Amino acid sequence: MTSIPGIPAAAQSTRLAHLDAHTYRDWAVGEHSTVLLPAGAFEQHGPHLPLGTDAILSTAIAEAVGSRIGAKVAEPLSYGYKSQQKSGGGDHLPGTVSLDAAALIGQARCIMAGFLAQGIRNLVVLNGHYENYQFLYEAADLALADAGAGHGHGPQPTVLLLSYWDYVTEGTLATVYPDGFPGWGIEHGGVLETSLMLHLRPELVALDRAVSHPPAALPRFDRLPVVASRTPDTGCLSAPDGSDERKGALLFEQVTAELSGDVATELGLPG
Template sequence: MESVFIGELTWQQYQARIAAGNAVVLLPVGALEQHGHHLPMNVDVLLPTAVCERVAQRTGALVAPAVHYGYKSQQKSGGGNHYPGTTSLDGVTVIRTVQDIIRELARHGVRRLAILNGHFENSMFVVEGIDLALRELHYAGVEGFRVMTLSYWDFAEDPEVIKKLYPDGFQGWNVEHGGVFETSLMLALYPHLVDMEQMEHHPPATFPPYDLFPVVPERTPRPGTLSSARGASRAKGELILEVCVNGIARALRDEFGAQH
């Protein structure tokens, strides 16, 4: 059985899949960003890539190589860009990267693309890259290219799922950086990269209702996480993975007619 990863195919295998006329390409977009003392810095690449792999196995889609760098970490969503190791791109670079990838995929014959974001800060720059790419393709006479954008965590917002993940109450996505959600997924998918002994328990981060630049580093909890990962488990990660893969596969079927 052929790999779902484009990078593992020969060019002839890839060409044949695209020439069949119904290929959906999934593009994980992440970041290199600190995730506390207990998680590696490539969480935002590993998780969307793993979700894409499972969705592709379910739907017959192909997974493009992930974009490993993202827009600058913001203090109130990712702890801030001041941590060692966090390596970020300017917004215009993210925009042009997405635009260039879409243009190249279109040249190959791809007409359906789903961009799976794993790093909140990328969101609007990805949208701008899509907009510029579609405009460029239109001017070049290429029509019918459709793009879906999604973030995997949006598919886990069912109240019953949230209740199982956070029996003591959900603090909100804005403090979930390095918390129960991401840690549970990592325990389910990459347990060898998680060191729960290094996890620091602390109250959810609190910030003023405004942003200040340069940031005040002391406002980010010391380990870089915005909430505690206490309560994370492999079982919760498997639940998250199941609902996200099911939901994304359903979305691809609804919008692109992909298998389900």
């Protein structure tokens, strides 16, 4: 980020946690004040990726978007809704520590309502954990009600909710998966997340521990309790075969550019 003369470095950061309270107070009541709230999970991603992968990726993307559109980034929601067997391997696997629906909704609602009550005009919830989505939606709806949105006169606050993978284009998928995209349902600990981590936080990736195996073959229904043997022993639903930093750079640049443009256009921000 380019330094702006005369403004403390902390105030130029995209991270709200780096700001002092008075700088935040003055910024929050601005016409275009926008906070990006990353959401992830504490979830196993096989033997080669860290437990914090979802929050790490959503936060990095939020910071890149924030620097493009003049938004600030809140501290991430680092625990998410229960990992499900068909999208995250399952809540039964060691290393995964989850919130139930009420806890996630309550935490996210309090955070969103707090920002809205302090004058933040726009909130953008940037999700990085598939299972979170509908509970973040509920939290946003309740937080807007808490803020009295839709009542009274004058500008009204806005919340946008999105998952970063929805911005991956068909062209990018064709490059990242030259042998064909296996589908989002089994992209857990696979090529997309591994490549992004190799680009953004390579020191946290143990590619020598990655295991090649067929994608998970899961039924079209959910069974509770889960049949643990249906999840591959690695905890990954597809193998990270073919992952590399170049693919991660392509994914990161393409997603952040399109996401920034979409958000800036929707909210009338510079982008």
